[in-house]
Amino acid sequence: MDSDYSGDEEYVEENDEDLSDEDQVVAMKVEDNKFMTHGELEIEMKKTIAEVQAVLQIKKGICRILLHKFKWNKEALFDKFYDCLDMTEFLKGCQIIRKSEDEESHKGECDICVDLTDLVGLSCGHLACSKCWKAYITEKIVDGRQSEIECLASKCDLLIEDEKIKTILSDSLVLDAYDYHKVNGFVMTNPFIKWCPGKNCGRAVKVFSTDSQLIECECGARFCFCCYENWHEPVTCELQKQWVIRCKSDSETANWIMAHTKECPKCHTTIEKNGGCNHMSCQTRSCMHEFCWLCMKPWRGHTACNSYVDKNEQQRTNSRQSLERYLFYYNRYRTHEQSLQLEMKLKKKVAIKMDQIANATKAYVEGKCLEQAVEVLSQCRQTMMYSYVFAFYLQKDNNSQIFEDNQKDLEAATENLSELLEKDIDEDDYSKLFKLVQDKSRYVDARRKVLLEHCIEGYDKNFWKFTTAAFR
Ligand SMILES: [Zn+2]
Ligand SMILES: [Zn+2]
Ligand SMILES: [Zn+2]
Ligand SMILES: [Zn+2]
Ligand SMILES: [Zn+2]
Ligand SMILES: [Zn+2]
Ligand SMILES: [Zn+2]
Structure with a gap:
């Protein structure tokens, strides 16, 4: 065996059990999250409305308005509904007025088009002709993409129930659009459901915890549930947001x-x-x-010229130092990002190699380790990228020193694996190649976990000190 890698192997063996336990926890978490199509979301939304209607015994349209207000949290809605002392006030706060009998139509002059005709209205008493209602609601749906539509009287915020909208509209295309926006409203207000940002994906993910977490959609999109950015561990959503703003800002x-x-x-x-x-x-x-x-x-x-330092010159120097510091981290962040993109090509190269090997040796299963190594490599690149964002905001102390040591180790191991996959993959002794790739990718994966676990420990024990103001 190549003595260069013996150290790595020992390391992996020591931690083997811990790692497999962890993998199980992660795998369970991913299974809990559910990806839903538009149709499945509509079914889920209607199911929730029906459940609420069965308890509250009021129109479904009103149930939907209430659920929308309560961010689709049934229990919170029931609590408030049964605790409230003044039902009329409570409903008014939710932009609802309940009337037992249906509003009659009157003959009169429409306030909007001034035609003398039959006027219809809502429980707030505001009237208009059906032609004007239709035009108003159609515009809100088609142009405004709204699912919650207020009364057309300018100072009235009463929401129009679905049942009413169905009696006013007849165009099935507009009604379809309305159904579509209702599902979108359901997703947008429900804190446990979010649309996948993948292009033309159209799925939403339903989670069981709204914590910051990696979402991997079937369409290939990988994103943070909280902020929609690329998965940015070990950086918090808040710092990541600041980093993105900083990178985009022209003032730099x-x-x-x-x-x-x-x-x-x-x-x-x-x-x-x-x-x-x-x-x-x-x-x-x-x-x-x-x-x-x-x-x-x-x-x-x-x-x-050392007699007097101009105040402007002093400022200029500070700004240059702060800029140089930023560029130090930014360049490393970008370099790993570029490597990540370049290494996407490795996927193809490795697939070809795996075919070759499978044809020559029938070693299908063993060949899989090459594919896995590419996956590990891209995860490490991503961790390296965000480790520089983390480091940029991190104040120097003993823990930051440990972090930097972990970062240094991971960086070296990542470059090692990258080099192996790019150059040594043409090795003809397949069993030697597999052994090398397995050893290296296990080692680098372990280094990544060490770095991330230290970061998590720091968040748990609250020992990270970040500075955002000083480097602006
Ligand atoms: Zn009118
Ligand atoms: Zn009104
Ligand atoms: Zn997707
Ligand atoms: Zn995030
Ligand atoms: Zn001078
Ligand atoms: Zn000179
Ligand atoms: Zn000159």
Whole structure:
């Protein structure tokens, strides 16, 4: 056996049992989450409405409005419904007015189109002709994509029940659109259900805990349930959000320009500082002015400029330092992201290799380890990416030192595995190749878990100290 890898192997053996226990926990969690199509969501929504109707004995349309208000939490709705002292007030708070008898139609002048005709209205008493109601509701559904539609009287917030909408609308396309928006409203207000952000996916995921967690949809999308970003462990959603804002912000570029360029004091051309030397020469041929970068005075006759540091210069230096710090982490974050994208190609290469091996040796099962290694590699790349976001916001202390050591180990192991899969995969001795790949990917996976578990421990014991203000 290659002695280089013996250390790695020992490490894996020690932790083998712990790792398999953990895998089981993760596997169970994933099974709990349920992916649902639009049709399945509609069934679930209607089931919940029927359950509430069976208890409250009121119209389904009103049940849906109430459930919408209570974010589809039946128990919370029942509690409030039975605890409330004034039912009329309670319903009014939910934009509902209940009337036992149906509203009669009156003949009169429609406030909107001023036709003299039959007027219909809601329990709030606001009337209009059916033509105006139809136009109003159709617009709310088609253009406004609404599932909760208020009375057309401008100062009335009464919500129109589904039953009423069905009597007013006749166009089946508009009614279909309404049904569609109702399901969307169900998903958008229910904290346990979210649409998958995958392109053209259309599924939603239902979870049993609203905690930040990795969601892996059948369509291939991998995202954080809480913030919809790529799965960003070990970074919290909050820090990840700040990081994304920071990366997108144009002001970073502005800061860069501020810190690295100045105007020539003579001809006002923008000059970029490339090296450490502060003796600058304007590159404009007609100018060629020589000056000192620090004090901007002409270089000729310049002997010292340490007497006074301009306040602006001080700010510029701070902003440059903070920018350089940011760029240090950003570059590493981006490099791992790019590697992750490049290594997607490995999937193809490995699939071809697996076919070759299977044809030559019938070693189908053993060949699987190559595929698994690519998967481990991409998980490590992702962890490496976000480890730099984590480190960017992390204050230095003993724990951050441990984190950086773990990060260093994972980074080295990841590069090792990457190199193995890119270069050594053409090894003809298959059993030797399998052994190498298995050892390395087990080791790197273990390193990843060590880093992540340390991060989780820190969150549990509250020992991470993050700074967000100082580096802005
Ligand atoms: Zn009208
Ligand atoms: Zn009204
Ligand atoms: Zn999906
Ligand atoms: Zn998140
Ligand atoms: Zn110049
Ligand atoms: Zn010089
Ligand atoms: Zn100077």
